[in-house]
Structure formats: C-alpha cells, structure tokens
Amino acid sequence: MTRHTRLIMQMIYWAFVLYLFIPLSLMILMGFKDSNFIGFPIKSLTLDWYVGVIQDMEILSIFGYSFTIAISSTAIALVIGTWAAMLLTKASFKGKVILFALITLPAVVPGIISAISLRIYSQTLGIDPGMMAVILGHAVHSVPFVTLVSMARLNSQPLSHVEAAQDLGADKLVTFFRITLPYLVPALIGAGIFCMLTSFDDFVRSFFLGGYEPTLPVYIFAQLRTGMSPEINAISAVVLLITAVMGLTAERLLRRK
Amino acid sequence: MENSTIKLVGLSKHFGTIVAVEDINLTVQPGEFVTLLGPSGCGKSTTLRMMGGFEIPTSGRIYLGGDDVTDIPPNKRNVNMVFQDYALFPHMTSGQNIAFGLELQGKTKRETAQRVDELLEFMQLGGYKDRKPDELSGGQRQRVALARALAPDPRVLLLDEPLGALDAKLRKQVQIELKSIQKRTGKTFIFVTHDQEEALTMSDRVLVMNEGRIEQDGSPKDLYSHPETRFVADFIGETNMLECTVSGIDGKHVVLDWAGTELRGECRSAMPATGQSVGVVIRPENITCFPTKPKSPNVIKLKILQRVFKGSSTTFQTVVDESKSLTVTLDSIRAEKISGDTMWVHLDPDYLSVLLR
Structure with missing residues (x-):
C-alpha cells in the first residue's frame, strides 16, 4: 500500500466516524442550548433542560415504566430462551428443525407485522393494551436472541463437564443449575443487556401494544409532533448515556469470560 | 465373584452397524491396576464408558461388587471417572470441585470440608484450594481431577487417558505418582491409554484391545516377553x-x-x-x-x-x-x-x- 492510498483510506475512515458522531454530538449540544428552539446560532448555554428532565416527575415515571418493561420482558425471554436452547442442543426429538425455525422467526419478522399480529392476538387472549401486552410483545421479540446466544454457548460446553457432574452423582436438574447454568451466565448477561436495550429502544411494538401510558420512545415521538424543544435533546442524551454505559459494561463483562 | 470389584460378562456395544466392542469378559480383583491398551478406535474408551454408565451396552452385563449395574445411570453408580480433559468445572475452585460429589452424597458441611482438605493434602495441593482450574498447571489440574473422582470413595476409579494432555516429561513423573496414589489408596484403577509405555509402567495387568476385542490379558512382563498374537507383538515395543x-x-x-x-x-x-x-x-x-x-x-x-x-x-x-x-x-x-x-x-x-x- 502506498502512502497516498493509506492516507485516503484513513480519511474515509475518519469521514465515516464524523458521519456517525456529528448527529449525536449535535443532539447533545442542543440539549445545552439556552433557547426554546433547536438550531443555530447558539447564543448561550444552560443546564436548565437537564435539570428540568431530572425534576420532571412525568418523564421520570416514563423512564421507570420503560425500564420495568425492559427488565420484565428480558427476564421472561431469558427463561424461555435458555429453556429453548437446552431443548434444541441437548434433546433429540422429531420436528426439532421446525421448533428452531419457529423460535427464531420473531427476530426476522418485520416489526410492524409482528406488532399488528401481536395486538390482534393479545386482544383475542383478553389482554388489554398496556404494560402486560408490551412486556409479552417485547419478550417474544427477545427470545430468539437469547436462544441463539445460549445455543452457541451450549455448543461450546464440553460434554465431559455434564458427564463429570452426573458421574459425581448429580441428576439432570442439579447438573443444569450447578454446572450448565453457571457456564451460560456470561452469554446470558450479554443477551440480557442486548434484550433490555432492544426493549428500551422499541417503538413499533410499544406503540401498537401500549395503552395510555407511553414508553419513552412513544413519549418522545408524541413530543416531537407538538414541536421540537431542547428538552427532547436532554432526554435523548440521558438515554444515550445510560445505554452506552450498559452496552460497554456488557461488553466488558463478556470479555472477562 | 463377591470379591471382584467389577465384572464384565459378554459385553458388546454396537453403534448402528459399527461394532465398537464385542464380547468382552473381564473380572477385576480389588486393588488391581488394570489398563485397557490399544490404538484409537479399538473400543477401549467405549468399554470404560460402559463401566461408567455413559454408554448403554448392546448386550452383556456389568456387575459391581456382585450387583448388576448394567441399567444403573452414572449418577447412581458407585464408580467415578477421571476424564481425558479432566472436565473440571471452570466456575468452581479446586476445593469446590472436589466437594461437588461429597455434597451430592449428602455429607455434612463439616465432613465435606474435612475430606476435601484431606484429599488436597494427599495430592500435595495444599495451597491451591481456592484456585480456579484456569489458575492451575496441567499437572495440578490432573491431581484435582483425581481428587474429585476419589472424594466420593468409589468402588472403582475409571481413568480415560488422563495423561494425554501433559507434556512428555511431566507425563513420566505423573505415571509414577499415579501408581503410588493407587498403591496408597488401595483402590481399583481401570486405566485407558494408547501409550504402551504408560501401560507397562503402571499396570498390574494389561488388556490389549483391537477392533473391539481383547487380544491378550496379562501382566506387562507377559505381554512384552510372550505376546500371544501378531497384533500384540507388533503393538508393544x-x-x-x-x-x-x-x-x-x-x-x-x-x-x-x-x-x-x-x-x-x-x-x-x-x-x-x-x-x-x-x-x-x-x-x-x-x-x-x-x-x-x-x-x-x-x-x-x-x-x-x-x-x-x-x-x-x-x-x-x-x-x-x-x-x-x-x-x-x-x-x-x-x-x-x-x-x-x-x-x-x-x-x-x-x-x-x-x-x-
């Protein structure tokens, strides 16, 4: 590679980084603007919008609501996903391929289609739009990720670990809880954080399945329709911070084995 | 027969049309160090795994101290295995690994702790109780695996090529150690290897296996000086x-x-x-x-x-x-x-x- 091409490659790389981060930086910057309107010029800076967000009980409760949904749907997905992964890797039965296809399908179905069908289905079941419906909807979407990640991890578990546990007197249940589950933990932490972020971020399913109480993305969307204000930027910046910290923590936890 | 620790009668294992083990008969006396020796694919590991309960024999019976254990699953069988890769539980310390089988036997905390310390001492692993397997050397891991398998006091200890992962120099040393551990514990060891030197060094009795059958059953000296088949003569030395x-x-x-x-x-x-x-x-x-x-x-x-x-x-x-x-x-x-x-x-x-x- 000549010096010129290397220079050009580096410039393309940095241009890409700028392209990624300029919108985010602008969003954060606008959250500090001392004015009711988003846009340049910025005459003076203020922390008022952030203070406003932290003191706004409505926004805090929406944060809490989204958070509850994220945690609950992730918990459900972790249990079902691990269960499915165990079934798909350890057991042999007829129709295994079909079960695998069905479990992973929600990951590839377009959000809007799955949202509408879940809405119809949950009403058939008698679940009213609201928190429960959203939690279940998010869980359905998260299960494939937990299943796939767990399956990959399970496939790397040496068979001898399971055999050694049985050899020492453990039945299947004890083997699962004392040997296999601890082995799965790093994968489950990673998958769990990913599912929480996906749930936190989800708009379509939350919009279709939600009741009167909005999740954070639905709330932000509603706010946008009545006009942009730097408060939205402040909220978004806070979300960005939380998700970035969570994502990086997950990454570190996973790398530490 | 009551005296024998483990007895195989007409034991066979077929995987589909492939015959892995064919009509093995073997009676092992208490305290014997018996080695199943043969090239890969000769059925020695399958035989061992049947003794451990990990493979169900196609035909034949397995007796443990006079009781028919052929249909008893591994977790209810009073034999323990040292695996080729040691299979130490990576999230547990040496001590916890050794304690695992004792806890499942329903031993009290005090009994368990005492036995764990005893075994660590016995295996010269005194200071390594709280180390995880990945903080131990190959030789230490091997000793933890051995201690873990000995902890529940099995009738028979099965060892599936446990020295394969060690380097040549360490392997020689561990061979001698293993033999002395077997002598001191008085346990019946059934050892599987493809390494003839290993078999001759440690065993009281060697069974040379080939294509699922026993070619010759005798002392190391017998096998070496008086091979009975071309295969044995060729395989050993x-x-x-x-x-x-x-x-x-x-x-x-x-x-x-x-x-x-x-x-x-x-x-x-x-x-x-x-x-x-x-x-x-x-x-x-x-x-x-x-x-x-x-x-x-x-x-x-x-x-x-x-x-x-x-x-x-x-x-x-x-x-x-x-x-x-x-x-x-x-x-x-x-x-x-x-x-x-x-x-x-x-x-x-x-x-x-x-x-x-």
Missing part, C-alpha cells in the same frame, strides 16, 4: 517378526523352518499343526550374541549391515541371507566386543514365541 513354517513338535518346543533355517520356539497356546505357517517373534534385546560360534541350538550367523549407537544400548541391523533380516539390541559394553561384519546369535527358545493368530 520393537520386535522381530519371523515368518516360519512348522516342521514338527519336539517335546515342549515347536520345530520351525525359517526359510531354510531350523529354529525351536515355544508356544503358550495350543500346539500348531505341522506344515502350518506361523509368525514367530523375538525381542531384539532377548537375542544373545557371541563373537564366535557357541555350542547350543538355535544359533545363527548374522551379517551386520549397520550398527546404531543409542547410549546404553546399540542396535544392529543384520541379515541372515537376502530374504531374512533380524534386529538385535545389545548393551553397548557387549556391543563393543563385536568387531567385523559378522556375529553369532543365540535365539533362546523361551523367548521365541510362536503366534497362531
């Missing part, structure tokens, strides 16, 4: 294989015709028929050598093609004539006395084993 025709029986010896040279050999199994083609083996170091012709039968004159100095011993590549060659190994001190390009050798009939198979 270096050997001379002489293709002979039986020309008659003379008392306890078999008279053989080695392409024109008359030899006498011994046959441990049924006597062969006259005219039968047989393989005759003799170890290179069991051949005695003289600079001039001695006065005894079974003496041949050899032409030396090459001599290879190997430190304490010297190996000669020799021929009798163009169709017959022999490898002879001598102490280097004796070898020095052989000068010129010929020598006389005596093939002791007691070491010249006639093989019918």
Whole structure:
C-alpha cells in the first residue's frame, strides 16, 4: 500500500466516524442550548433542560415504566430462551428443525407485522393494551436472541463437564443449575443487556401494544409532533448515556469470560 | 465373584452397524491396576464408558461388587471417572470441585470440608484450594481431577487417558505418582491409554484391545516377553517378526523352518499343526550374541549391515541371507566386543514365541 492510498483510506475512515458522531454530538449540544428552539446560532448555554428532565416527575415515571418493561420482558425471554436452547442442543426429538425455525422467526419478522399480529392476538387472549401486552410483545421479540446466544454457548460446553457432574452423582436438574447454568451466565448477561436495550429502544411494538401510558420512545415521538424543544435533546442524551454505559459494561463483562 | 470389584460378562456395544466392542469378559480383583491398551478406535474408551454408565451396552452385563449395574445411570453408580480433559468445572475452585460429589452424597458441611482438605493434602495441593482450574498447571489440574473422582470413595476409579494432555516429561513423573496414589489408596484403577509405555509402567495387568476385542490379558512382563498374537507383538515395543513354517513338535518346543533355517520356539497356546505357517517373534534385546560360534541350538550367523549407537544400548541391523533380516539390541559394553561384519546369535527358545493368530 502506498502512502497516498493509506492516507485516503484513513480519511474515509475518519469521514465515516464524523458521519456517525456529528448527529449525536449535535443532539447533545442542543440539549445545552439556552433557547426554546433547536438550531443555530447558539447564543448561550444552560443546564436548565437537564435539570428540568431530572425534576420532571412525568418523564421520570416514563423512564421507570420503560425500564420495568425492559427488565420484565428480558427476564421472561431469558427463561424461555435458555429453556429453548437446552431443548434444541441437548434433546433429540422429531420436528426439532421446525421448533428452531419457529423460535427464531420473531427476530426476522418485520416489526410492524409482528406488532399488528401481536395486538390482534393479545386482544383475542383478553389482554388489554398496556404494560402486560408490551412486556409479552417485547419478550417474544427477545427470545430468539437469547436462544441463539445460549445455543452457541451450549455448543461450546464440553460434554465431559455434564458427564463429570452426573458421574459425581448429580441428576439432570442439579447438573443444569450447578454446572450448565453457571457456564451460560456470561452469554446470558450479554443477551440480557442486548434484550433490555432492544426493549428500551422499541417503538413499533410499544406503540401498537401500549395503552395510555407511553414508553419513552412513544413519549418522545408524541413530543416531537407538538414541536421540537431542547428538552427532547436532554432526554435523548440521558438515554444515550445510560445505554452506552450498559452496552460497554456488557461488553466488558463478556470479555472477562 | 463377591470379591471382584467389577465384572464384565459378554459385553458388546454396537453403534448402528459399527461394532465398537464385542464380547468382552473381564473380572477385576480389588486393588488391581488394570489398563485397557490399544490404538484409537479399538473400543477401549467405549468399554470404560460402559463401566461408567455413559454408554448403554448392546448386550452383556456389568456387575459391581456382585450387583448388576448394567441399567444403573452414572449418577447412581458407585464408580467415578477421571476424564481425558479432566472436565473440571471452570466456575468452581479446586476445593469446590472436589466437594461437588461429597455434597451430592449428602455429607455434612463439616465432613465435606474435612475430606476435601484431606484429599488436597494427599495430592500435595495444599495451597491451591481456592484456585480456579484456569489458575492451575496441567499437572495440578490432573491431581484435582483425581481428587474429585476419589472424594466420593468409589468402588472403582475409571481413568480415560488422563495423561494425554501433559507434556512428555511431566507425563513420566505423573505415571509414577499415579501408581503410588493407587498403591496408597488401595483402590481399583481401570486405566485407558494408547501409550504402551504408560501401560507397562503402571499396570498390574494389561488388556490389549483391537477392533473391539481383547487380544491378550496379562501382566506387562507377559505381554512384552510372550505376546500371544501378531497384533500384540507388533503393538508393544520393537520386535522381530519371523515368518516360519512348522516342521514338527519336539517335546515342549515347536520345530520351525525359517526359510531354510531350523529354529525351536515355544508356544503358550495350543500346539500348531505341522506344515502350518506361523509368525514367530523375538525381542531384539532377548537375542544373545557371541563373537564366535557357541555350542547350543538355535544359533545363527548374522551379517551386520549397520550398527546404531543409542547410549546404553546399540542396535544392529543384520541379515541372515537376502530374504531374512533380524534386529538385535545389545548393551553397548557387549556391543563393543563385536568387531567385523559378522556375529553369532543365540535365539533362546523361551523367548521365541510362536503366534497362531
């Protein structure tokens, strides 16, 4: 590679980084603007919008609501996903391929289609739009990720670990809880954080399945329709911070084995 | 039979049309160190796994101290296994690994802790109780695996090539350690390996397996000096294989015709028929050598093609004539006395084993 091409490659790389981060930086910057309107010029800076967000009980409760949904749907997905992964890797039965296809399908179905069908289905079941419906909807979407990640991890578990546990007197249940589950933990932490972020971020399913109480993305969307204000930027910046910290923590936890 | 620790009767295992193990019969006495030796795919591991309960035999029975355990799952069978990769639980410390089986036996915390400390001490792992497996060396891991398997006090300890992952130098040391641990605990060990040296060094008794069957069952010395089949002769150590025709029986010896040279050999199994083609083996170091012709039968004159100095011993590549060659190994001190390009050798009939198979 000549010096010129290397220079050009580096410039393309940095241009890409700028392209990624300029919108985010602008969003954060606008959250500090001392004015009711988003846009340049910025005459003076203020922390008022952030203070406003932290003191706004409505926004805090929406944060809490989204958070509850994220945690609950992730918990459900972790249990079902691990269960499915165990079934798909350890057991042999007829129709295994079909079960695998069905479990992973929600990951590839377009959000809007799955949202509408879940809405119809949950009403058939008698679940009213609201928190429960959203939690279940998010869980359905998260299960494939937990299943796939767990399956990959399970496939790397040496068979001898399971055999050694049985050899020492453990039945299947004890083997699962004392040997296999601890082995799965790093994968489950990673998958769990990913599912929480996906749930936190989800708009379509939350919009279709939600009741009167909005999740954070639905709330932000509603706010946008009545006009942009730097408060939205402040909220978004806070979300960005939380998700970035969570994502990086997950990454570190996973790398530490 | 009540005295035997483990007994296999007509044990077979087929995987589809593939025969992994065929009609194995074996009775192991308490405190014996028995090795199943054979090349990969000979069925030795499958046999061991059936004893552990990890494979269900296609036919045959397994008895443990007189009880039929053929259908008992591994977690209810009083045997423990040391796995090839040790299979230490990576999220547990050495101590927790060793305690695992004891806890499942329902031992109290105090009993468990006491036994764990005892075993750590016994295995010279005193300071390593709180280390995770990935903080231990290969040899230490191997000892933790051994301690974990010994902890529940099994009737029989099964070892599936546990030295395979160690480097050559450490392996020699661990062989001696393992043998001494077996002696001190008085446990019955059933050991699986493809390494003949390992088998000969440690075992009281070796079963050479090939294609799912037992070729020979005997002490290491027996196997080495008196192999019963071509496979055993070939698999264990270096050997001379002489293709002979039986020309008659003379008392306890078999008279053989080695392409024109008359030899006498011994046959441990049924006597062969006259005219039968047989393989005759003799170890290179069991051949005695003289600079001039001695006065005894079974003496041949050899032409030396090459001599290879190997430190304490010297190996000669020799021929009798163009169709017959022999490898002879001598102490280097004796070898020095052989000068010129010929020598006389005596093939002791007691070491010249006639093989019918």
